[in-house]
Amino acid sequence: MKKIGVLVGVCLSALLLASCGTSGSTSSSGSKAKGSYQTTGTANSGEYKGIITNGRYRTSKSRGVGVSQNTENMLNLKSFESGLTTISKDHFSPKSYVFQEGQILSKGTVENWLGRKSKDNPEGLNPKDNGKKDANKRNPIYVQQIEEQDYMKEENGKLHLAGITIGIGMNRKDYYQKEEYGATYTTDIPKEQMIAEGKKAAAKVLARLRSYNAVGSSMPIVIAMYQQAPNDSLVGGTFYATTVSNSGTQMGTWKATDLKNYVFPVTDTDTVPSKNDADSFDNFKNKIQNFFPNLAGVTAQAQYDGDSLQGLNVTITTQFYSETEITSFTQYVAKAAQTYLPSGIKVDIQIQGSDGSVQSFVARDNGDKGFYTHVFSSY
Amino acid sequence: MKKIGVLVGVCLSALLLASCGTSGSTSSSGSKAKGSYQTTGTANSGEYKGIITNGRYRTSKSRGVGVSQNTENMLNLKSFESGLTTISKDHFSPKSYVFQEGQILSKGTVENWLGRKSKDNPEGLNPKDNGKKDANKRNPIYVQQIEEQDYMKEENGKLHLAGITIGIGMNRKDYYQKEEYGATYTTDIPKEQMIAEGKKAAAKVLARLRSYNAVGSSMPIVIAMYQQAPNDSLVGGTFYATTVSNSGTQMGTWKATDLKNYVFPVTDTDTVPSKNDADSFDNFKNKIQNFFPNLAGVTAQAQYDGDSLQGLNVTITTQFYSETEITSFTQYVAKAAQTYLPSGIKVDIQIQGSDGSVQSFVARDNGDKGFYTHVFSSY
Known part of the structure; x- marks a missing residue:
């Protein structure tokens, strides 16, 4: 009798273990759709779900550029990205859209765009180096960071790209060295000039994005303009304007925003x-x-x-x-x-x-x- | 008309400000009893309220001793203190008792107790230095830390001490140097010896506590024995036994606990x-x-x-x-x-x-x- 009891006990644990294992591997991977993607699920209503493929998060194709463009003040990256997500919610509701880290623009592309225009880098959004070292005579770096966020919709069990948000971070202060490892100098950029340069950059980014097959001419694209905070700031920067392009390279009217920190x-x-x-x-x-x-x-x-x-x-x-x-x-x-x-x-x-x-x-x-x-x- | 509107507006803000100020200063200080004490209030049921006097927390009379006795592994302090609070809840319910940091034992007293017995320090709970340097021949430090927690009850709008918990942290490993700034050696203390030395120390601490007027002979005193974790441990130590003394120097039976990390x-x-x-x-x-x-x-x-x-x-x-x-x-x-x-x-x-x-x-x-x-x- 005693032996049988033990045997039943062992079987029971084996069963429990097995059932644990099964239930684990099913529900573990987030909500599984008919297609091949999975999501992180959402912990709080009002948050986007993220995309998982083969148990791994689908990271941005330009992963890491934001970090290297904001080394002097990481708050600019944090506030820029959380702000972009907040702005996106006004256009792509978390109820019907799934969030995906940017998959259109690669790291190399974004890095080229953030560079200066030159023979080697015709796509640079920043002006060419005029060789001057004087704060008021040199051409400053206007465009400091660019980030793409993708918003997906499910149809017939498959996810497809249904909207894009592009954030563009603009400098009011451009920090530079006159010589390697030298002292840091600053070129101040007037607000009006930052806004004007931002509009030019936004138009170029929009046109270039439209040329990607995955984007095409009728994808809604939200563009959000962000003013970088100074390096010594204890808060991040400010989103100062947004616009939506519903098709082609036509930009909607710029809507001023006034989120300040x-x-x-x-x-x-x-x-x-x-x-x-x-x-x-x-x-x-x-x-x-x-x-x-x-x-x-x-x-x-x-x-x-x-x-x-x-x-x-x-x-x-x-x-x-x-x-x-x-x-x-x-x-x-x-x-x-x-x-x-x-x-x-x-x-x-x-x-x-x-x-x-x-x-x-x-x-x-x-x-x-x-x-x-x-x-x-x-x- | 416009001027009056503005005037009313200003008054309104002034009123709002005033009412803000008043409500602030009343409820700010926690629940105010009829007597002169205030409490922190409790954020979660099941937690003790703490005591505030004149807007300031009543800190322990031996504040800082725990920190200096656990510099090599702060986890021993964290787990010791949170465990003491947990054990106390079994004896002094947060529903009827208010927590107070220990007010009986002063910093000097606890430091003397934690020292070695000597001519200058007759109260030392640890054995006198026998001059030997060898790990198995020297007298190790058995008692590493002591903490007092006070539990108060309200009567007629006044708080009075109604129970005490004493935690005693015992070494299984005593780390020592043979010369100043020299290498660290270890004396291992067998478990039975730690337990025996702990009982001796507990009896002395109990008798000494009873001699304080504020404690007297009939105050419930909970004693909890804690085994310190080694310096390289990634978790704190273990409470291995508790007892209660309801009156005099009579100790209740030791109850083994088996909380391990x-x-x-x-x-x-x-x-x-x-x-x-x-x-x-x-x-x-x-x-x-x-x-x-x-x-x-x-x-x-x-x-x-x-x-x-x-x-x-x-x-x-x-x-x-x-x-x-x-x-x-x-x-x-x-x-x-x-x-x-x-x-x-x-x-x-x-x-x-x-x-x-x-x-x-x-x-x-x-x-x-x-x-x-x-x-x-x-x-």
Whole structure:
């Protein structure tokens, strides 16, 4: 009797294991369509699904160009890309479109376009080198980064390209060296000139894109113009205009956008769209920074659409002496955020130790009332 | 008419500001009791509230000792303290007790107790230096850390101390130098000896605590014994026994606990309580690590109570080339975690860039079904 019991037990585990394995390999790969693609699935409604082929993410054909074009200030890459996705949602709803990293423009193509025009590089969108070293006499680099995002639709179980968003990052400041490893100089580019050069570049990019068979003449193409933030900025740049081309090389009217980023706390010389918001943040900061005998650093990135605050990314840094201090502080920060920070907007608060490692965070999504808190634990 | 409109507008903003200010200063300070204390409030049910006096957290009287006693492996401090809080919840329910950082034992006192016994330090819990340098002949340091946690109750609007938890961290390995700045040697301490020395130390600590007026003879005191992890361990140590003294220097019976921590993936020479769990993790890891053309590193801390998995802290590190990659990867990880990782347990997954900075995370609380995902954004 005992032996049989053991035998049944073994079979049962074998069955359980087998069934585990099966259910695993089916649902693991995300929602599987009739065709050959799979998606990442979406964790939150309002987010795009991404595309997986053979268990691997379909990365951009120009993967890595954005990183190398923004080495001096990575915030320009982060804000550029998350902004592009946000703008795309207005045109290609996540309900009916699947996101794909750009598959039309290759790394080599984008790098050529971002270069200067020359005999070797006739496709360069930036002016040829005139040999001058003087900040006001040289030809600056206007176009700093270009990114393609593809938006796909499913038909008969297959995905096909149904829309493209192109972001173009323009410089207001072009940093350059007069000699290799030399000091860094800056050519300032007036806003009007940046806008004019951006329009020229956008027209060229649009025409070139249309020449790809995969794009053709009637694919909707959204173009979003982005002003790069200076290298020393603690926030990324600004999208200043968008347009849509529904067919051919005809560009729709340019629509001005006014998404601007600011740093809190503000100094006496800074101007921000709303003094109320800045004061709210200061009250929050004052409440927080004296919680421990040692001071906590409290700063924030604030995003505005015109005069209207859209969201805050707060970073709090302090030295903790125990896990219980982290838990108590996190509770306190959530309470203070609820009381002092403007309501209704998205708030992200990262709480870091003195070594910069994230210890906990507090977040509220757009429109939510309460804050979610999470303390990163360790066994 | 226009002038009046403007005037009313100004008054309105002033009123709004004023009302903002008032509501702020009332609810800001946490729940205010009739007495003079305030608390941090609690963000999640099941967590303790902490104590604030005059807008400042009441930090431990021995603040900082834990940090300096665990410099070689901070995981020993993290797991020791979070474990102490967990053990305390069994004795002092967060529903009726408020947490206070230890206020009885001062920094000097704890430091003296953690020292060796000597003429100058008669209170040292560790044996006197016998002058020997040989690993097996010298007297090792048995007691590595001591922490006090206070649990308070409210009566008539005032808080009073109603229970104490004392954690004692014991070495199985004592690291030492034969000469200043010299090589590090190790004295191994057999498990039985660690347990015996721990009991002796616990009895002394209990008797000394009872001699404080603030404690007295009838205060419940929980004592939790912790085995320190080796310096090179990727997880913290283990609580191996607890006891309660309800009055006097009488110790209750020692209750063995079996909370152990492991690292996943396991190597061929490791033994873990459940091969199933280790296999589940390996499947998850395999699914994740090939998502991008570049490999992702996937490791985890696993906590077991006996043979039963309690929770996983997973760390995934990979190089991202865009924000959209982070979003897609996070969605994919949440889906894979749902499919492959054991259900019902607490799971924390931190997703880091190649520079170690946290980019997003995926978490499931004990008993929850779905995963919460969050991508840290930047403007």
